[in-house]
Amino acid sequence: MKVTIDGKNIEAKLGETILEAAKRVGVEIPTLCYSEAFGGQGVCRMCMVEVKEGERKRLVASCTYPITREIEVQTNTPELQEIRRNIITLLYRRAPNSDYMKKLYQEYEGISVEPVDPAEKCIMCRLCVKACEKVGAYAISAIMRGTEKRIATPFDEASPNCIGCSACADICPTGAIIVKKENGKQEIWHKTFEMSRCENCGKYFSTLPVNEHVKEQLDIEMSGENLCPNCRRKKLASDIAEVSVNR
Amino acid sequence: MNQLEVKPNHETRMILVCCGTGCLANGSAAVYEALCDALQGNDKIQVETFAKATGCNGLCEKGPLVKILPDDITYCKVKAEDVPEIVEKTLQQGELVQRLLYRDPATKKYYKSHHETDFYKKQKKVALRNIGEIDPTSVQDYLDRGGYQALEKALKEMSPAEVIEEVLKSGLRGRGGGGFPTGLKWKACAAVDNPPRYVICNGDEGDPGAFMDRSILEGDPHTVLEGMIICAYAIGASNGFIYVRDEYDLAVKNLTKAIENARECGYLGKNILGSDLSFDIELVRGGGAFVCGEETALINSIQGNVGEPWDKYVFPTERGLWGQPTVINNVETWANIPVIIKDGAANFASIGTEGSKGTKVFSLVGKVVNTGLVEVPMGTTLREIIYDIGGGIQNGRQFKAVQTGGPSGGCIPENLLDLPVDFDTLTEAGSMMGSGGMIVMDDRTCMVEVARYYVNFLAEESCGKCVPCREGISLLLETLTRICEGKGKPEDLDLLESMSSTIQQAALCALGRTAPNPVLSTLKYFRDEYLEHINNHRCPAGICKELTEFYIDAELCTGCGRCRRNCPADAISGEKKKAHTIDPAKCIKCGDCINNCKFQAVKVK
Numbered sequence: 001m002k003v004t005i006d007g008k009n010i011e012a013k014l015g016e017t018i019l020e021a022a023k024r025v026g027v028e029i030p031t032l033c034y035s036e037a038f039g040g041q042g043v044c045r046m047c048m049v050e051v052k053e054g055e056r057k058r059l060v061a062s063c064t065y066p067i068t069r070e071i072e073v074q075t076n077t078p079e080l081q082e083i084r085r086n087i088i089t090l091l092y093r094r095a096p097n098s099d100y101m102k103k104l105y106q107e108y109e110g111i112s113v114e115p116v117d118p119a120e121k122c123i124m125c126r127l128c129v130k131a132c133e134k135v136g137a138y139a140i141s142a143i144m145r146g147t148e149k150r151i152a153t154p155f156d157e158a159s160p161n162c163i164g165c166s167a168c169a170d171i172c173p174t175g176a177i178i179v180k181k182e183n184g185k186q187e188i189w190h191k192t193f194e195m196s197r198c199e200n201c202g203k204y205f206s207t208l209p210v211n212e213h214v215k216e217q218l219d220i221e222m223s224g225e226n227l228c229p230n231c232r233r234k235k236l237a238s239d240i241a242e243v244s245v246n247r
Numbered sequence: 248m249n250q251l252e253v254k255p256n257h258e259t260r261m262i263l264v265c266c267g268t269g270c271l272a273n274g275s276a277a278v279y280e281a282l283c284d285a286l287q288g289n290d291k292i293q294v295e296t297f298a299k300a301t302g303c304n305g306l307c308e309k310g311p312l313v314k315i316l317p318d319d320i321t322y323c324k325v326k327a328e329d330v331p332e333i334v335e336k337t338l339q340q341g342e343l344v345q346r347l348l349y350r351d352p353a354t355k356k357y358y359k360s361h362h363e364t365d366f367y368k369k370q371k372k373v374a375l376r377n378i379g380e381i382d383p384t385s386v387q388d389y390l391d392r393g394g395y396q397a398l399e400k401a402l403k404e405m406s407p408a409e410v411i412e413e414v415l416k417s418g419l420r421g422r423g424g425g426g427f428p429t430g431l432k433w434k435a436c437a438a439v440d441n442p443p444r445y446v447i448c449n450g451d452e453g454d455p456g457a458f459m460d461r462s463i464l465e466g467d468p469h470t471v472l473e474g475m476i477i478c479a480y481a482i483g484a485s486n487g488f489i490y491v492r493d494e495y496d497l498a499v500k501n502l503t504k505a506i507e508n509a510r511e512c513g514y515l516g517k518n519i520l521g522s523d524l525s526f527d528i529e530l531v532r533g534g535g536a537f538v539c540g541e542e543t544a545l546i547n548s549i550q551g552n553v554g555e556p557w558d559k560y561v562f563p564t565e566r567g568l569w570g571q572p573t574v575i576n577n578v579e580t581w582a583n584i585p586v587i588i589k590d591g592a593a594n595f596a597s598i599g600t601e602g603s604k605g606t607k608v609f610s611l612v613g614k615v616v617n618t619g620l621v622e623v624p625m626g627t628t629l630r631e632i633i634y635d636i637g638g639g640i641q642n643g644r645q646f647k648a649v650q651t652g653g654p655s656g657g658c659i660p661e662n663l664l665d666l667p668v669d670f671d672t673l674t675e676a677g678s679m680m681g682s683g684g685m686i687v688m689d690d691r692t693c694m695v696e697v698a699r700y701y702v703n704f705l706a707e708e709s710c711g712k713c714v715p716c717r718e719g720i721s722l723l724l725e726t727l728t729r730i731c732e733g734k735g736k737p738e739d740l741d742l743l744e745s746m747s748s749t750i751q752q753a754a755l756c757a758l759g760r761t762a763p764n765p766v767l768s769t770l771k772y773f774r775d776e777y778l779e780h781i782n783n784h785r786c787p788a789g790i791c792k793e794l795t796e797f798y799i800d801a802e803l804c805t806g807c808g809r810c811r812r813n814c815p816a817d818a819i820s821g822e823k824k825k826a827h828t829i830d831p832a833k834c835i836k837c838g839d840c841i842n843n844c845k846f847q848a849v850k851v852k
C-alpha cells in the first residue's frame with residue numbers, strides 16, 4: 001500500500017493506522033491518549049491529520065484511521081496547528097495543575113482562558129482505564145457524561161476488582177491518581193491494601209493481591225521466601241552461580 | 248353547510264379517535280370509551296358504526312381529534328362530554344356539530360373536514376400515509392391499506408439486487424439526519440461477504456420536541472417492520488433490532504403487538520411467505536441519552552456497552568453490530584421503503600427536488616399558530632411551511648428566525664424564508680435537516696440566548712469521550728453565558744469562531760461536529776445582536792435580564808392598565824387612560840408587559 005506522509009513515500013501495511021505507519025518512518029504526530037500497548041482510542045484528537053484521497057480532503061484521527069487505500073497524509077498544516085493549540089488550551093482550562101499540562105500549554109502557545117478548577121489534574125486521557133483493563137482488573141472506568149465525565153470505581157466505592165497494582169497511577173501523565181503509602185499499607189481508589197514485605201531487604205514491594213495475581217497469571221508457585229523483585233533477581237543470580245560452581 | 252348529507256345507503260360508518268400521545272394527554276382515551284359505550288346497542292343509529300383508536304393525525308394543537316368516515320368530518324378538541332351530542336346530532340340526525348369543527352383562526356371560517364384546511368392542503372402523506380387512518384394494533388387495518396404487498400412483491404417478483412436497485416433509483420436519503428443515500432448503504436452492506444448481517448431501526452429520537460418517529464412507531468408499526476423485512480431480503484440479514492427511546496411506552500406496546508402479529512401471519516420467522524428468507528426482529532429499549540441515537544453509540548448500547556460513539560472510518564455496513572455488517576436506518580426511512588417497492592422508484596422520485604427525493608416529516612413547534620406534525624414534499628419553502636401550513640406567527644408578532652435540525656441545527660433568518668427545504672439547501676444555509684425539528688421564533692427571541700440554550704443542551708448531552716466536544720462545548724457555553732450576562736468582550740467572537748472550527752473538524756462524532764451550528768449560524772445572521780450585547784450592553788430583544796431595560800412609549804400608551812394589573816413586581820404605575828411608566832428599580836424584566844401590550848407601547852431601551 002503506497003502512502004505518502006508529509007511528502008515521504010512509504011509502504012504501509014493494509015489496516016495499520018496512519019499513526020503506526022508514521023511512527024515507523026520517524027514522523028512524529030503528537031498524542032496524549034495513545035500508548036503502543038493499547039492502540040488508538042480516538043479520545044484526545046491531538047493526532048488529527050489531513051488525509052487526501054483523490055480530490056477529497058478531510059481531517060481524521062491518525063490513531064484510529066486504518067490505511068486501506070492509497071492516501072496522501074499531511075501531519076502539520078496551519079489548520080492542524082490551530083486545532084492542537086485549541087485542544088491544549090481546552091485541556092489546560094480543565095486541568096491546569098500538572099507540570100505536564102503547563103509545559104504543553106506553553107509549548108503550544110495556548111489561548112488565555114480562565115481555568116475551571118485550578119487544582120484539577122486529570123485530562124481524561126483514559127490511559128489509566130486501559131492499563132487497568134490490560135492488567136485484567138477492570139476496576140475503573142469513565143463514568144457520567146459531558147464535562148461531568150470522570151474516572152471512577154463503580155459507585156465511587158472500593159472495587160472488589162482492584163488489586164492495588166497502581167498501574168493506573170504509573171501510566172497517568174499528570175499525576176492525577178493518588179497513591180498513599182504509609183506504614184506498610186497502600187491506599188488507592190478508596191481501598192487500603194496490606195503490603196507484602198521483602199524478607200531479605202525489608203522493603204514493602206507490592207500489595208498482597210498483586211502478589212496473588214502475579215502467581216495466578218504466571219501459574220507459578222513462588223517458592224520459599226517472599227522477596228522483592230530486586231532481591232529475587234539477586235538470589236536467582238547467586239543460585240545459578242552456585243549451580244555452575246558445583247558442576 | 249350546517250346540514251350534513253348523510254347518504255342513508257352507507258353500509259358502515261367509521262369513527263376514528265386520535266390516540267396519539269398528544270391527544271391521549273388531552274383525554275382522548277375517555278372520548279374513545281364514551282363513544283364505544285354510546286354506540287353499543289344504540290338502535291337509533293341507522294347505519295352500522297364502529298369506533299377505532301388511531302395514531303397521531305399531526306394537528307396536535309386541536310386535539311383530541313375525532314374523524315367520521317366516509318362522511319369526512321373532523322371534530323376538534325373533543326371531550327368525553329361532547330360524545331352524546333355527536334352521537335345524537337351527527338350519527339342519528341345527520342347534522343354537524345358546528346362548535347367542534349375546525350375554525351380557521353384568520354378567516355374565522357369553519358371547515359367540515361380537516362382535509363380542507365390549509366394545514367393539510369399543502370401536505371403530502373407518504374411516510375405518514377396510514378397514521379390516523381388505521382388502528383395500529385390491527386394487522387388487518389394495515390393489510391386493508393395495501394400493507395405487506397411490497398414485501399410479497401419483493402419476495403416473489405424481485406431479486407435482492409433488484410430491490411437494492413429500486414431503493415437506489417428512488418433517490419431516498421436517510422431521514423435520521425445524515426441524509427446518506429439508503430440504497431448505497433444497503434448495497435455496501437450486501438457486498439461485504441461476512442454473514443451474519445444485521446438490520447437496525449433507529450428509534451431513539453432524542454431531539455427535544457421531536458415526535459415524528461414516535462408517531463410512526465405508535466401509529467403504523469407494521470410499515471417499519473415491512474421496510475426492515477424487505478431490507479433483510481435485499482442484503483441477506485438474519486436478525487433485526489428496533490432501538491426505541493425508553494420513554495416511548497405506547498410505541499413499545501404497539502410494536503410488540505405488531506411483531507407478534509407479523510410472526511403469526513408469517514411475515515417474520517422462518518421461510519417468510521414460503522420463501523428462503525428467515526428473519527426475526529427484537530425490540531431494544533434505549534439508554535436514555537441523546538447521543539445513543541448516533542449509530543455507533545447505539546450499537547454499543549445494544550451490545551450492553553456504554554453509549555459512546557467510535558470513529559467511523561470503517562462504516563457499520565462493514566463492521567457494525569458485534570463486528571458484523573449492519574444496515575441502520577431511521578424510522579421514517581423505513582416507513583418509505585414499502586411505498587417505494589410497491590409503487591415503484593419512479594413514482595417516489597417524482598416527488599421532491601433534484602438532490603432530495605420524496606417527502607419529509609417535520610415537527611413544527613414554537614411561536615407558530617398551528618403546531619404539529621407535518622409531512623411535505625422536499626423543496627417546499629420555509630415560508631409555505633410556516634405561513635401556509637403553520638398559519639403564521641402567534642399573537643400577530645413578527646417572525647425572527649426558524650431553527651431547524653434539532654439542537655445542533657442552525658437558525659435561519661427571514662430573508663431566507665423562500666429557501667426550498669431539502670438536505671443540501673439547509674446545510675448550505677448553515678443549518679441542517681437533522682431529523683426534522685422546526686422551531687419558529689418571534690421577535691421576542693434573543694439569538695445569543697438561543698445559541699446559549701442549545702449549546703447548554705449539547706454540553707449536557709455530550710458523551711464526554713473526546714476533548715473537542717466535551718471541553719470545547721463547555722468553553723462555548725461559558726463564553727455565551729458571559730455575553731448574555733453583559734460580561735462579553737470583543738475578542739470573545741474570535742474565540743467562539745476558532746473553537747467552533749476546532750470542534751467541527753476534530754470531534755469524534757457528528758454530535759460534536761455539528762454542535763457549533765447554533766453558534767455559527769447566529770453569528771452569521773445575527774452578528775449585530777452579539778455586538779449589541781458586547782459593545783452596548785444591550786439585549787435588543789429584551790431577554791437577557793442584565794442587559795434589558797423596559798420603558799413605555801407615552802405616545803403609544805393608551806393607559807389601558809393591562810400591564811399595570813399584570814405586573815408581578817408592581818413596577819408599573821399610571822392613571823387610567825393616561826400614559827403609564829415603569830420603575831426600573833422595581834422591574835424584574837419578566838417581559839410580561841411587552842408580551843401582552845396590545846399597542847406595542849412597551850419598548851426595550
Ligand SMILES: Cc1cc2nc3c(=O)[nH]c(=O)nc-3n(C[C@H](O)[C@H](O)[C@H](O)COP(=O)(O)O)c2cc1C
Nearest residue numbers: 421422423449452453540541542576577580757758
Ligand atoms: C448525536 C446524534 C444523535 C442522533 N440521533 C438520531 C436519532 O434519534 N434517530 C435517528 O434515526 N438517527 C439519529 N442520528 C443519526 C444516526 O447516527 C444515523 O445517521 C441514522 O440513524 C442513519 O439512518 P438513516 O440513514 O436512515 O438516516 C443521530 C446522530 C447523532 C450524531
